[in-house]
Amino acid sequence: MSDHTAPRSVVIVGGSVAGATAIDALRQAGHEGSITVVTEERWPPYARPPLSKAVLKGVEAPESVLLPHYGSDVTFRQEARAIGLDIDRRVVHLADGDEIPYDAVLLATGERPRRLSTNPAEMVLRTLDDAIALRDRVPAAGSVLIVGGGFLGMEIASSVRELGAAVTVIDQEPHLERQFGPDLALRIRTAAGERGVELRCSPGGVELLGSEQITGVRTAQGTVFEADLVVSAVGCLPNVEWLEGTGLATAAGIAVDSRCLVRPDIAAAGDVVARGDAQGKLRRTPHWANALDQARVAAAALVRGPEAPAYRPRPYFWTEQFGFEVKIAGEIATGARLSEVDGGLLDREALLQWTVNGRAVAAASINRRIAVRKLHQLAGAGLI
Ligand SMILES: Cc1cc2nc3c(=O)[nH]c(=O)nc-3n(C[C@H](O)[C@H](O)[C@H](O)COP(=O)(O)OP(=O)(O)OC[C@H]3O[C@@H](n4cnc5c(N)ncnc54)[C@H](O)[C@@H]3O)c2cc1C
Structure with missing residues (x-):
C-alpha cells in the first residue's frame, strides 16, 4: 500500500494538447476535484500540426484546428501567464498578480521558437x-x-x-x-x-x-x-524560465521520472519534458504523440501515485511535404541501415525499416496507409 493522497485541486500550466489531454486523463484516473488550466495564448487548445500544412496553404480555416471542448467542470484561464511556482506553499503565480493554489500541478508549457x-x-x-x-x-x-x-x-x-x-x-x-x-x-x-x-x-x-x-x-x-x-525555423527552446529558483528545470527542459513526475505533487508532459537518452543526455522529443502519451501517464501518476503505470516511450512522428506523406515510428539512429520492406523510395511509395547491428530501430511508411501499431512493430517495438 502506498501512502499517496489523491489531490483535491489540480492546476495545469499550459493549455495546448498536453494540457487538454491531461484534463480527460485526470477524470479517467478518478480525479473528482477541481481542475484549473492557465495558458498564455488567447486561443483555447488547438492542434499545431496543421499550421504549417493546411492552414498555411489556406485550405483549412484557422478555427478548424481547435480541439474539442474540454467541459464545463474545468476553469480555463486564457491569456494568463504563469510567472512563478512556489513549491513549498503550492501556489502558481500569474503575471496579473493572481495566485492559484494547488494540491498537484502539471507542467505543460511546451516550447517556443528559437x-x-x-x-x-x-x-x-x-x-x-x-x-x-x-x-x-x-x-x-x-x-x-x-x-x-x-x-x-x-x-x-x-x-x-x-x-x-x-x-x-x-x-x-x-x-x-x-x-x-x-x-x-x-x-x-x-x-x-x-x-x-x-x-x-x-x-x-x-x-x-x-x-x-x-x-x-x-x-x-x-x-x-x-x-x-x-x-x-531553427529549432525551439523549452518554456521553463518561469520555474527559475525551483530547481525543477534545466536548460534542456523538465526532467521527469518513469511516471512523468518531478515530485509526487508535480508532473510534466509534452514538449517541455526532457528525458535521458541512451547516452544519458537529456533530450526533448517534441512530437504530438509523445505529448498525448506523457499527459495521460502524468495525470494518472498525480492521481494514483506509485500505482499508476509507467511511461513507455513510443516515438512516432509524421510530416507532409513535397508530395511525401511520411510516418515514422522509432528513432533513426546515426549510421542505421535502411532497407525497403515493400515498395520503393524511388517510386515514392514504400515501407522502410532501419536497423542497427541487425536489430530494427525505426520504420517509416511513405505515401502508404498503415496502422501506427504495425509501424511500431516494424520499428522493433514489439506488440503494443
Ligand atoms: C507548425 C507545427 C507543426 C507541427 N507538426 C507536427 C507534425 O506534423 N507531427 C508531430 O508529431 N508534431 C508536430 N508538431 C509538434 C506538436 O505540435 C507538439 O509536439 C505539440 O504541440 C506539443 O504540445 P504541448 O502541449 O506539449 O506544448 P505546446 O503545444 O508548445 O503548448 C504549450 C502551451 O503552454 C503555453 N505556455 C507556455 N509558457 C506558459 C506560461 N508561463 N504560462 C502559461 N502558459 C504558458 C504556451 O503558450 C502554449 O499554448 C508541430 C508543431 C508546430 C509548431
Missing part, C-alpha cells in the same frame, strides 16, 4: 496567430526565404511553394538529414528541387538583415540572400 535576432519583425511559426500572420503575407510575397531545413522549415517551404512563391531554404547541414538519415532526406530534397525549391547549405549559419522588415540573410561566408519574406 530566434536568430531580437528584432520583432523576425517571423516564426509556432502559434495559430503566427500561422495567420504568415498565411496573410505569403500571397503578396514573390520570394520566400526559410532559414532552417528541418521538418518545420521544409514543411513551410512545401506549403509556400504550392502557393506560387519562389522558395529558398538555407541550412547549415544537408536538409532533413539529421532527422531522416541520408537516403530518405535525399529523396525528399530531390522532390523539393523538382518543384523548384532552392536548397542552400551554409556552414556557420546566417545573420538576419533588415530592421523594420527582415529583408534577407548574410551567410558566414558573406553571401547575401534577399527575399520578400523571411521565416526562421
Whole structure:
C-alpha cells in the first residue's frame, strides 16, 4: 500500500494538447476535484500540426484546428501567464498578480521558437496567430526565404511553394538529414528541387538583415540572400524560465521520472519534458504523440501515485511535404541501415525499416496507409 493522497485541486500550466489531454486523463484516473488550466495564448487548445500544412496553404480555416471542448467542470484561464511556482506553499503565480493554489500541478508549457535576432519583425511559426500572420503575407510575397531545413522549415517551404512563391531554404547541414538519415532526406530534397525549391547549405549559419522588415540573410561566408519574406525555423527552446529558483528545470527542459513526475505533487508532459537518452543526455522529443502519451501517464501518476503505470516511450512522428506523406515510428539512429520492406523510395511509395547491428530501430511508411501499431512493430517495438 502506498501512502499517496489523491489531490483535491489540480492546476495545469499550459493549455495546448498536453494540457487538454491531461484534463480527460485526470477524470479517467478518478480525479473528482477541481481542475484549473492557465495558458498564455488567447486561443483555447488547438492542434499545431496543421499550421504549417493546411492552414498555411489556406485550405483549412484557422478555427478548424481547435480541439474539442474540454467541459464545463474545468476553469480555463486564457491569456494568463504563469510567472512563478512556489513549491513549498503550492501556489502558481500569474503575471496579473493572481495566485492559484494547488494540491498537484502539471507542467505543460511546451516550447517556443528559437530566434536568430531580437528584432520583432523576425517571423516564426509556432502559434495559430503566427500561422495567420504568415498565411496573410505569403500571397503578396514573390520570394520566400526559410532559414532552417528541418521538418518545420521544409514543411513551410512545401506549403509556400504550392502557393506560387519562389522558395529558398538555407541550412547549415544537408536538409532533413539529421532527422531522416541520408537516403530518405535525399529523396525528399530531390522532390523539393523538382518543384523548384532552392536548397542552400551554409556552414556557420546566417545573420538576419533588415530592421523594420527582415529583408534577407548574410551567410558566414558573406553571401547575401534577399527575399520578400523571411521565416526562421531553427529549432525551439523549452518554456521553463518561469520555474527559475525551483530547481525543477534545466536548460534542456523538465526532467521527469518513469511516471512523468518531478515530485509526487508535480508532473510534466509534452514538449517541455526532457528525458535521458541512451547516452544519458537529456533530450526533448517534441512530437504530438509523445505529448498525448506523457499527459495521460502524468495525470494518472498525480492521481494514483506509485500505482499508476509507467511511461513507455513510443516515438512516432509524421510530416507532409513535397508530395511525401511520411510516418515514422522509432528513432533513426546515426549510421542505421535502411532497407525497403515493400515498395520503393524511388517510386515514392514504400515501407522502410532501419536497423542497427541487425536489430530494427525505426520504420517509416511513405505515401502508404498503415496502422501506427504495425509501424511500431516494424520499428522493433514489439506488440503494443
Ligand atoms: C507548425 C507545427 C507543426 C507541427 N507538426 C507536427 C507534425 O506534423 N507531427 C508531430 O508529431 N508534431 C508536430 N508538431 C509538434 C506538436 O505540435 C507538439 O509536439 C505539440 O504541440 C506539443 O504540445 P504541448 O502541449 O506539449 O506544448 P505546446 O503545444 O508548445 O503548448 C504549450 C502551451 O503552454 C503555453 N505556455 C507556455 N509558457 C506558459 C506560461 N508561463 N504560462 C502559461 N502558459 C504558458 C504556451 O503558450 C502554449 O499554448 C508541430 C508543431 C508546430 C509548431
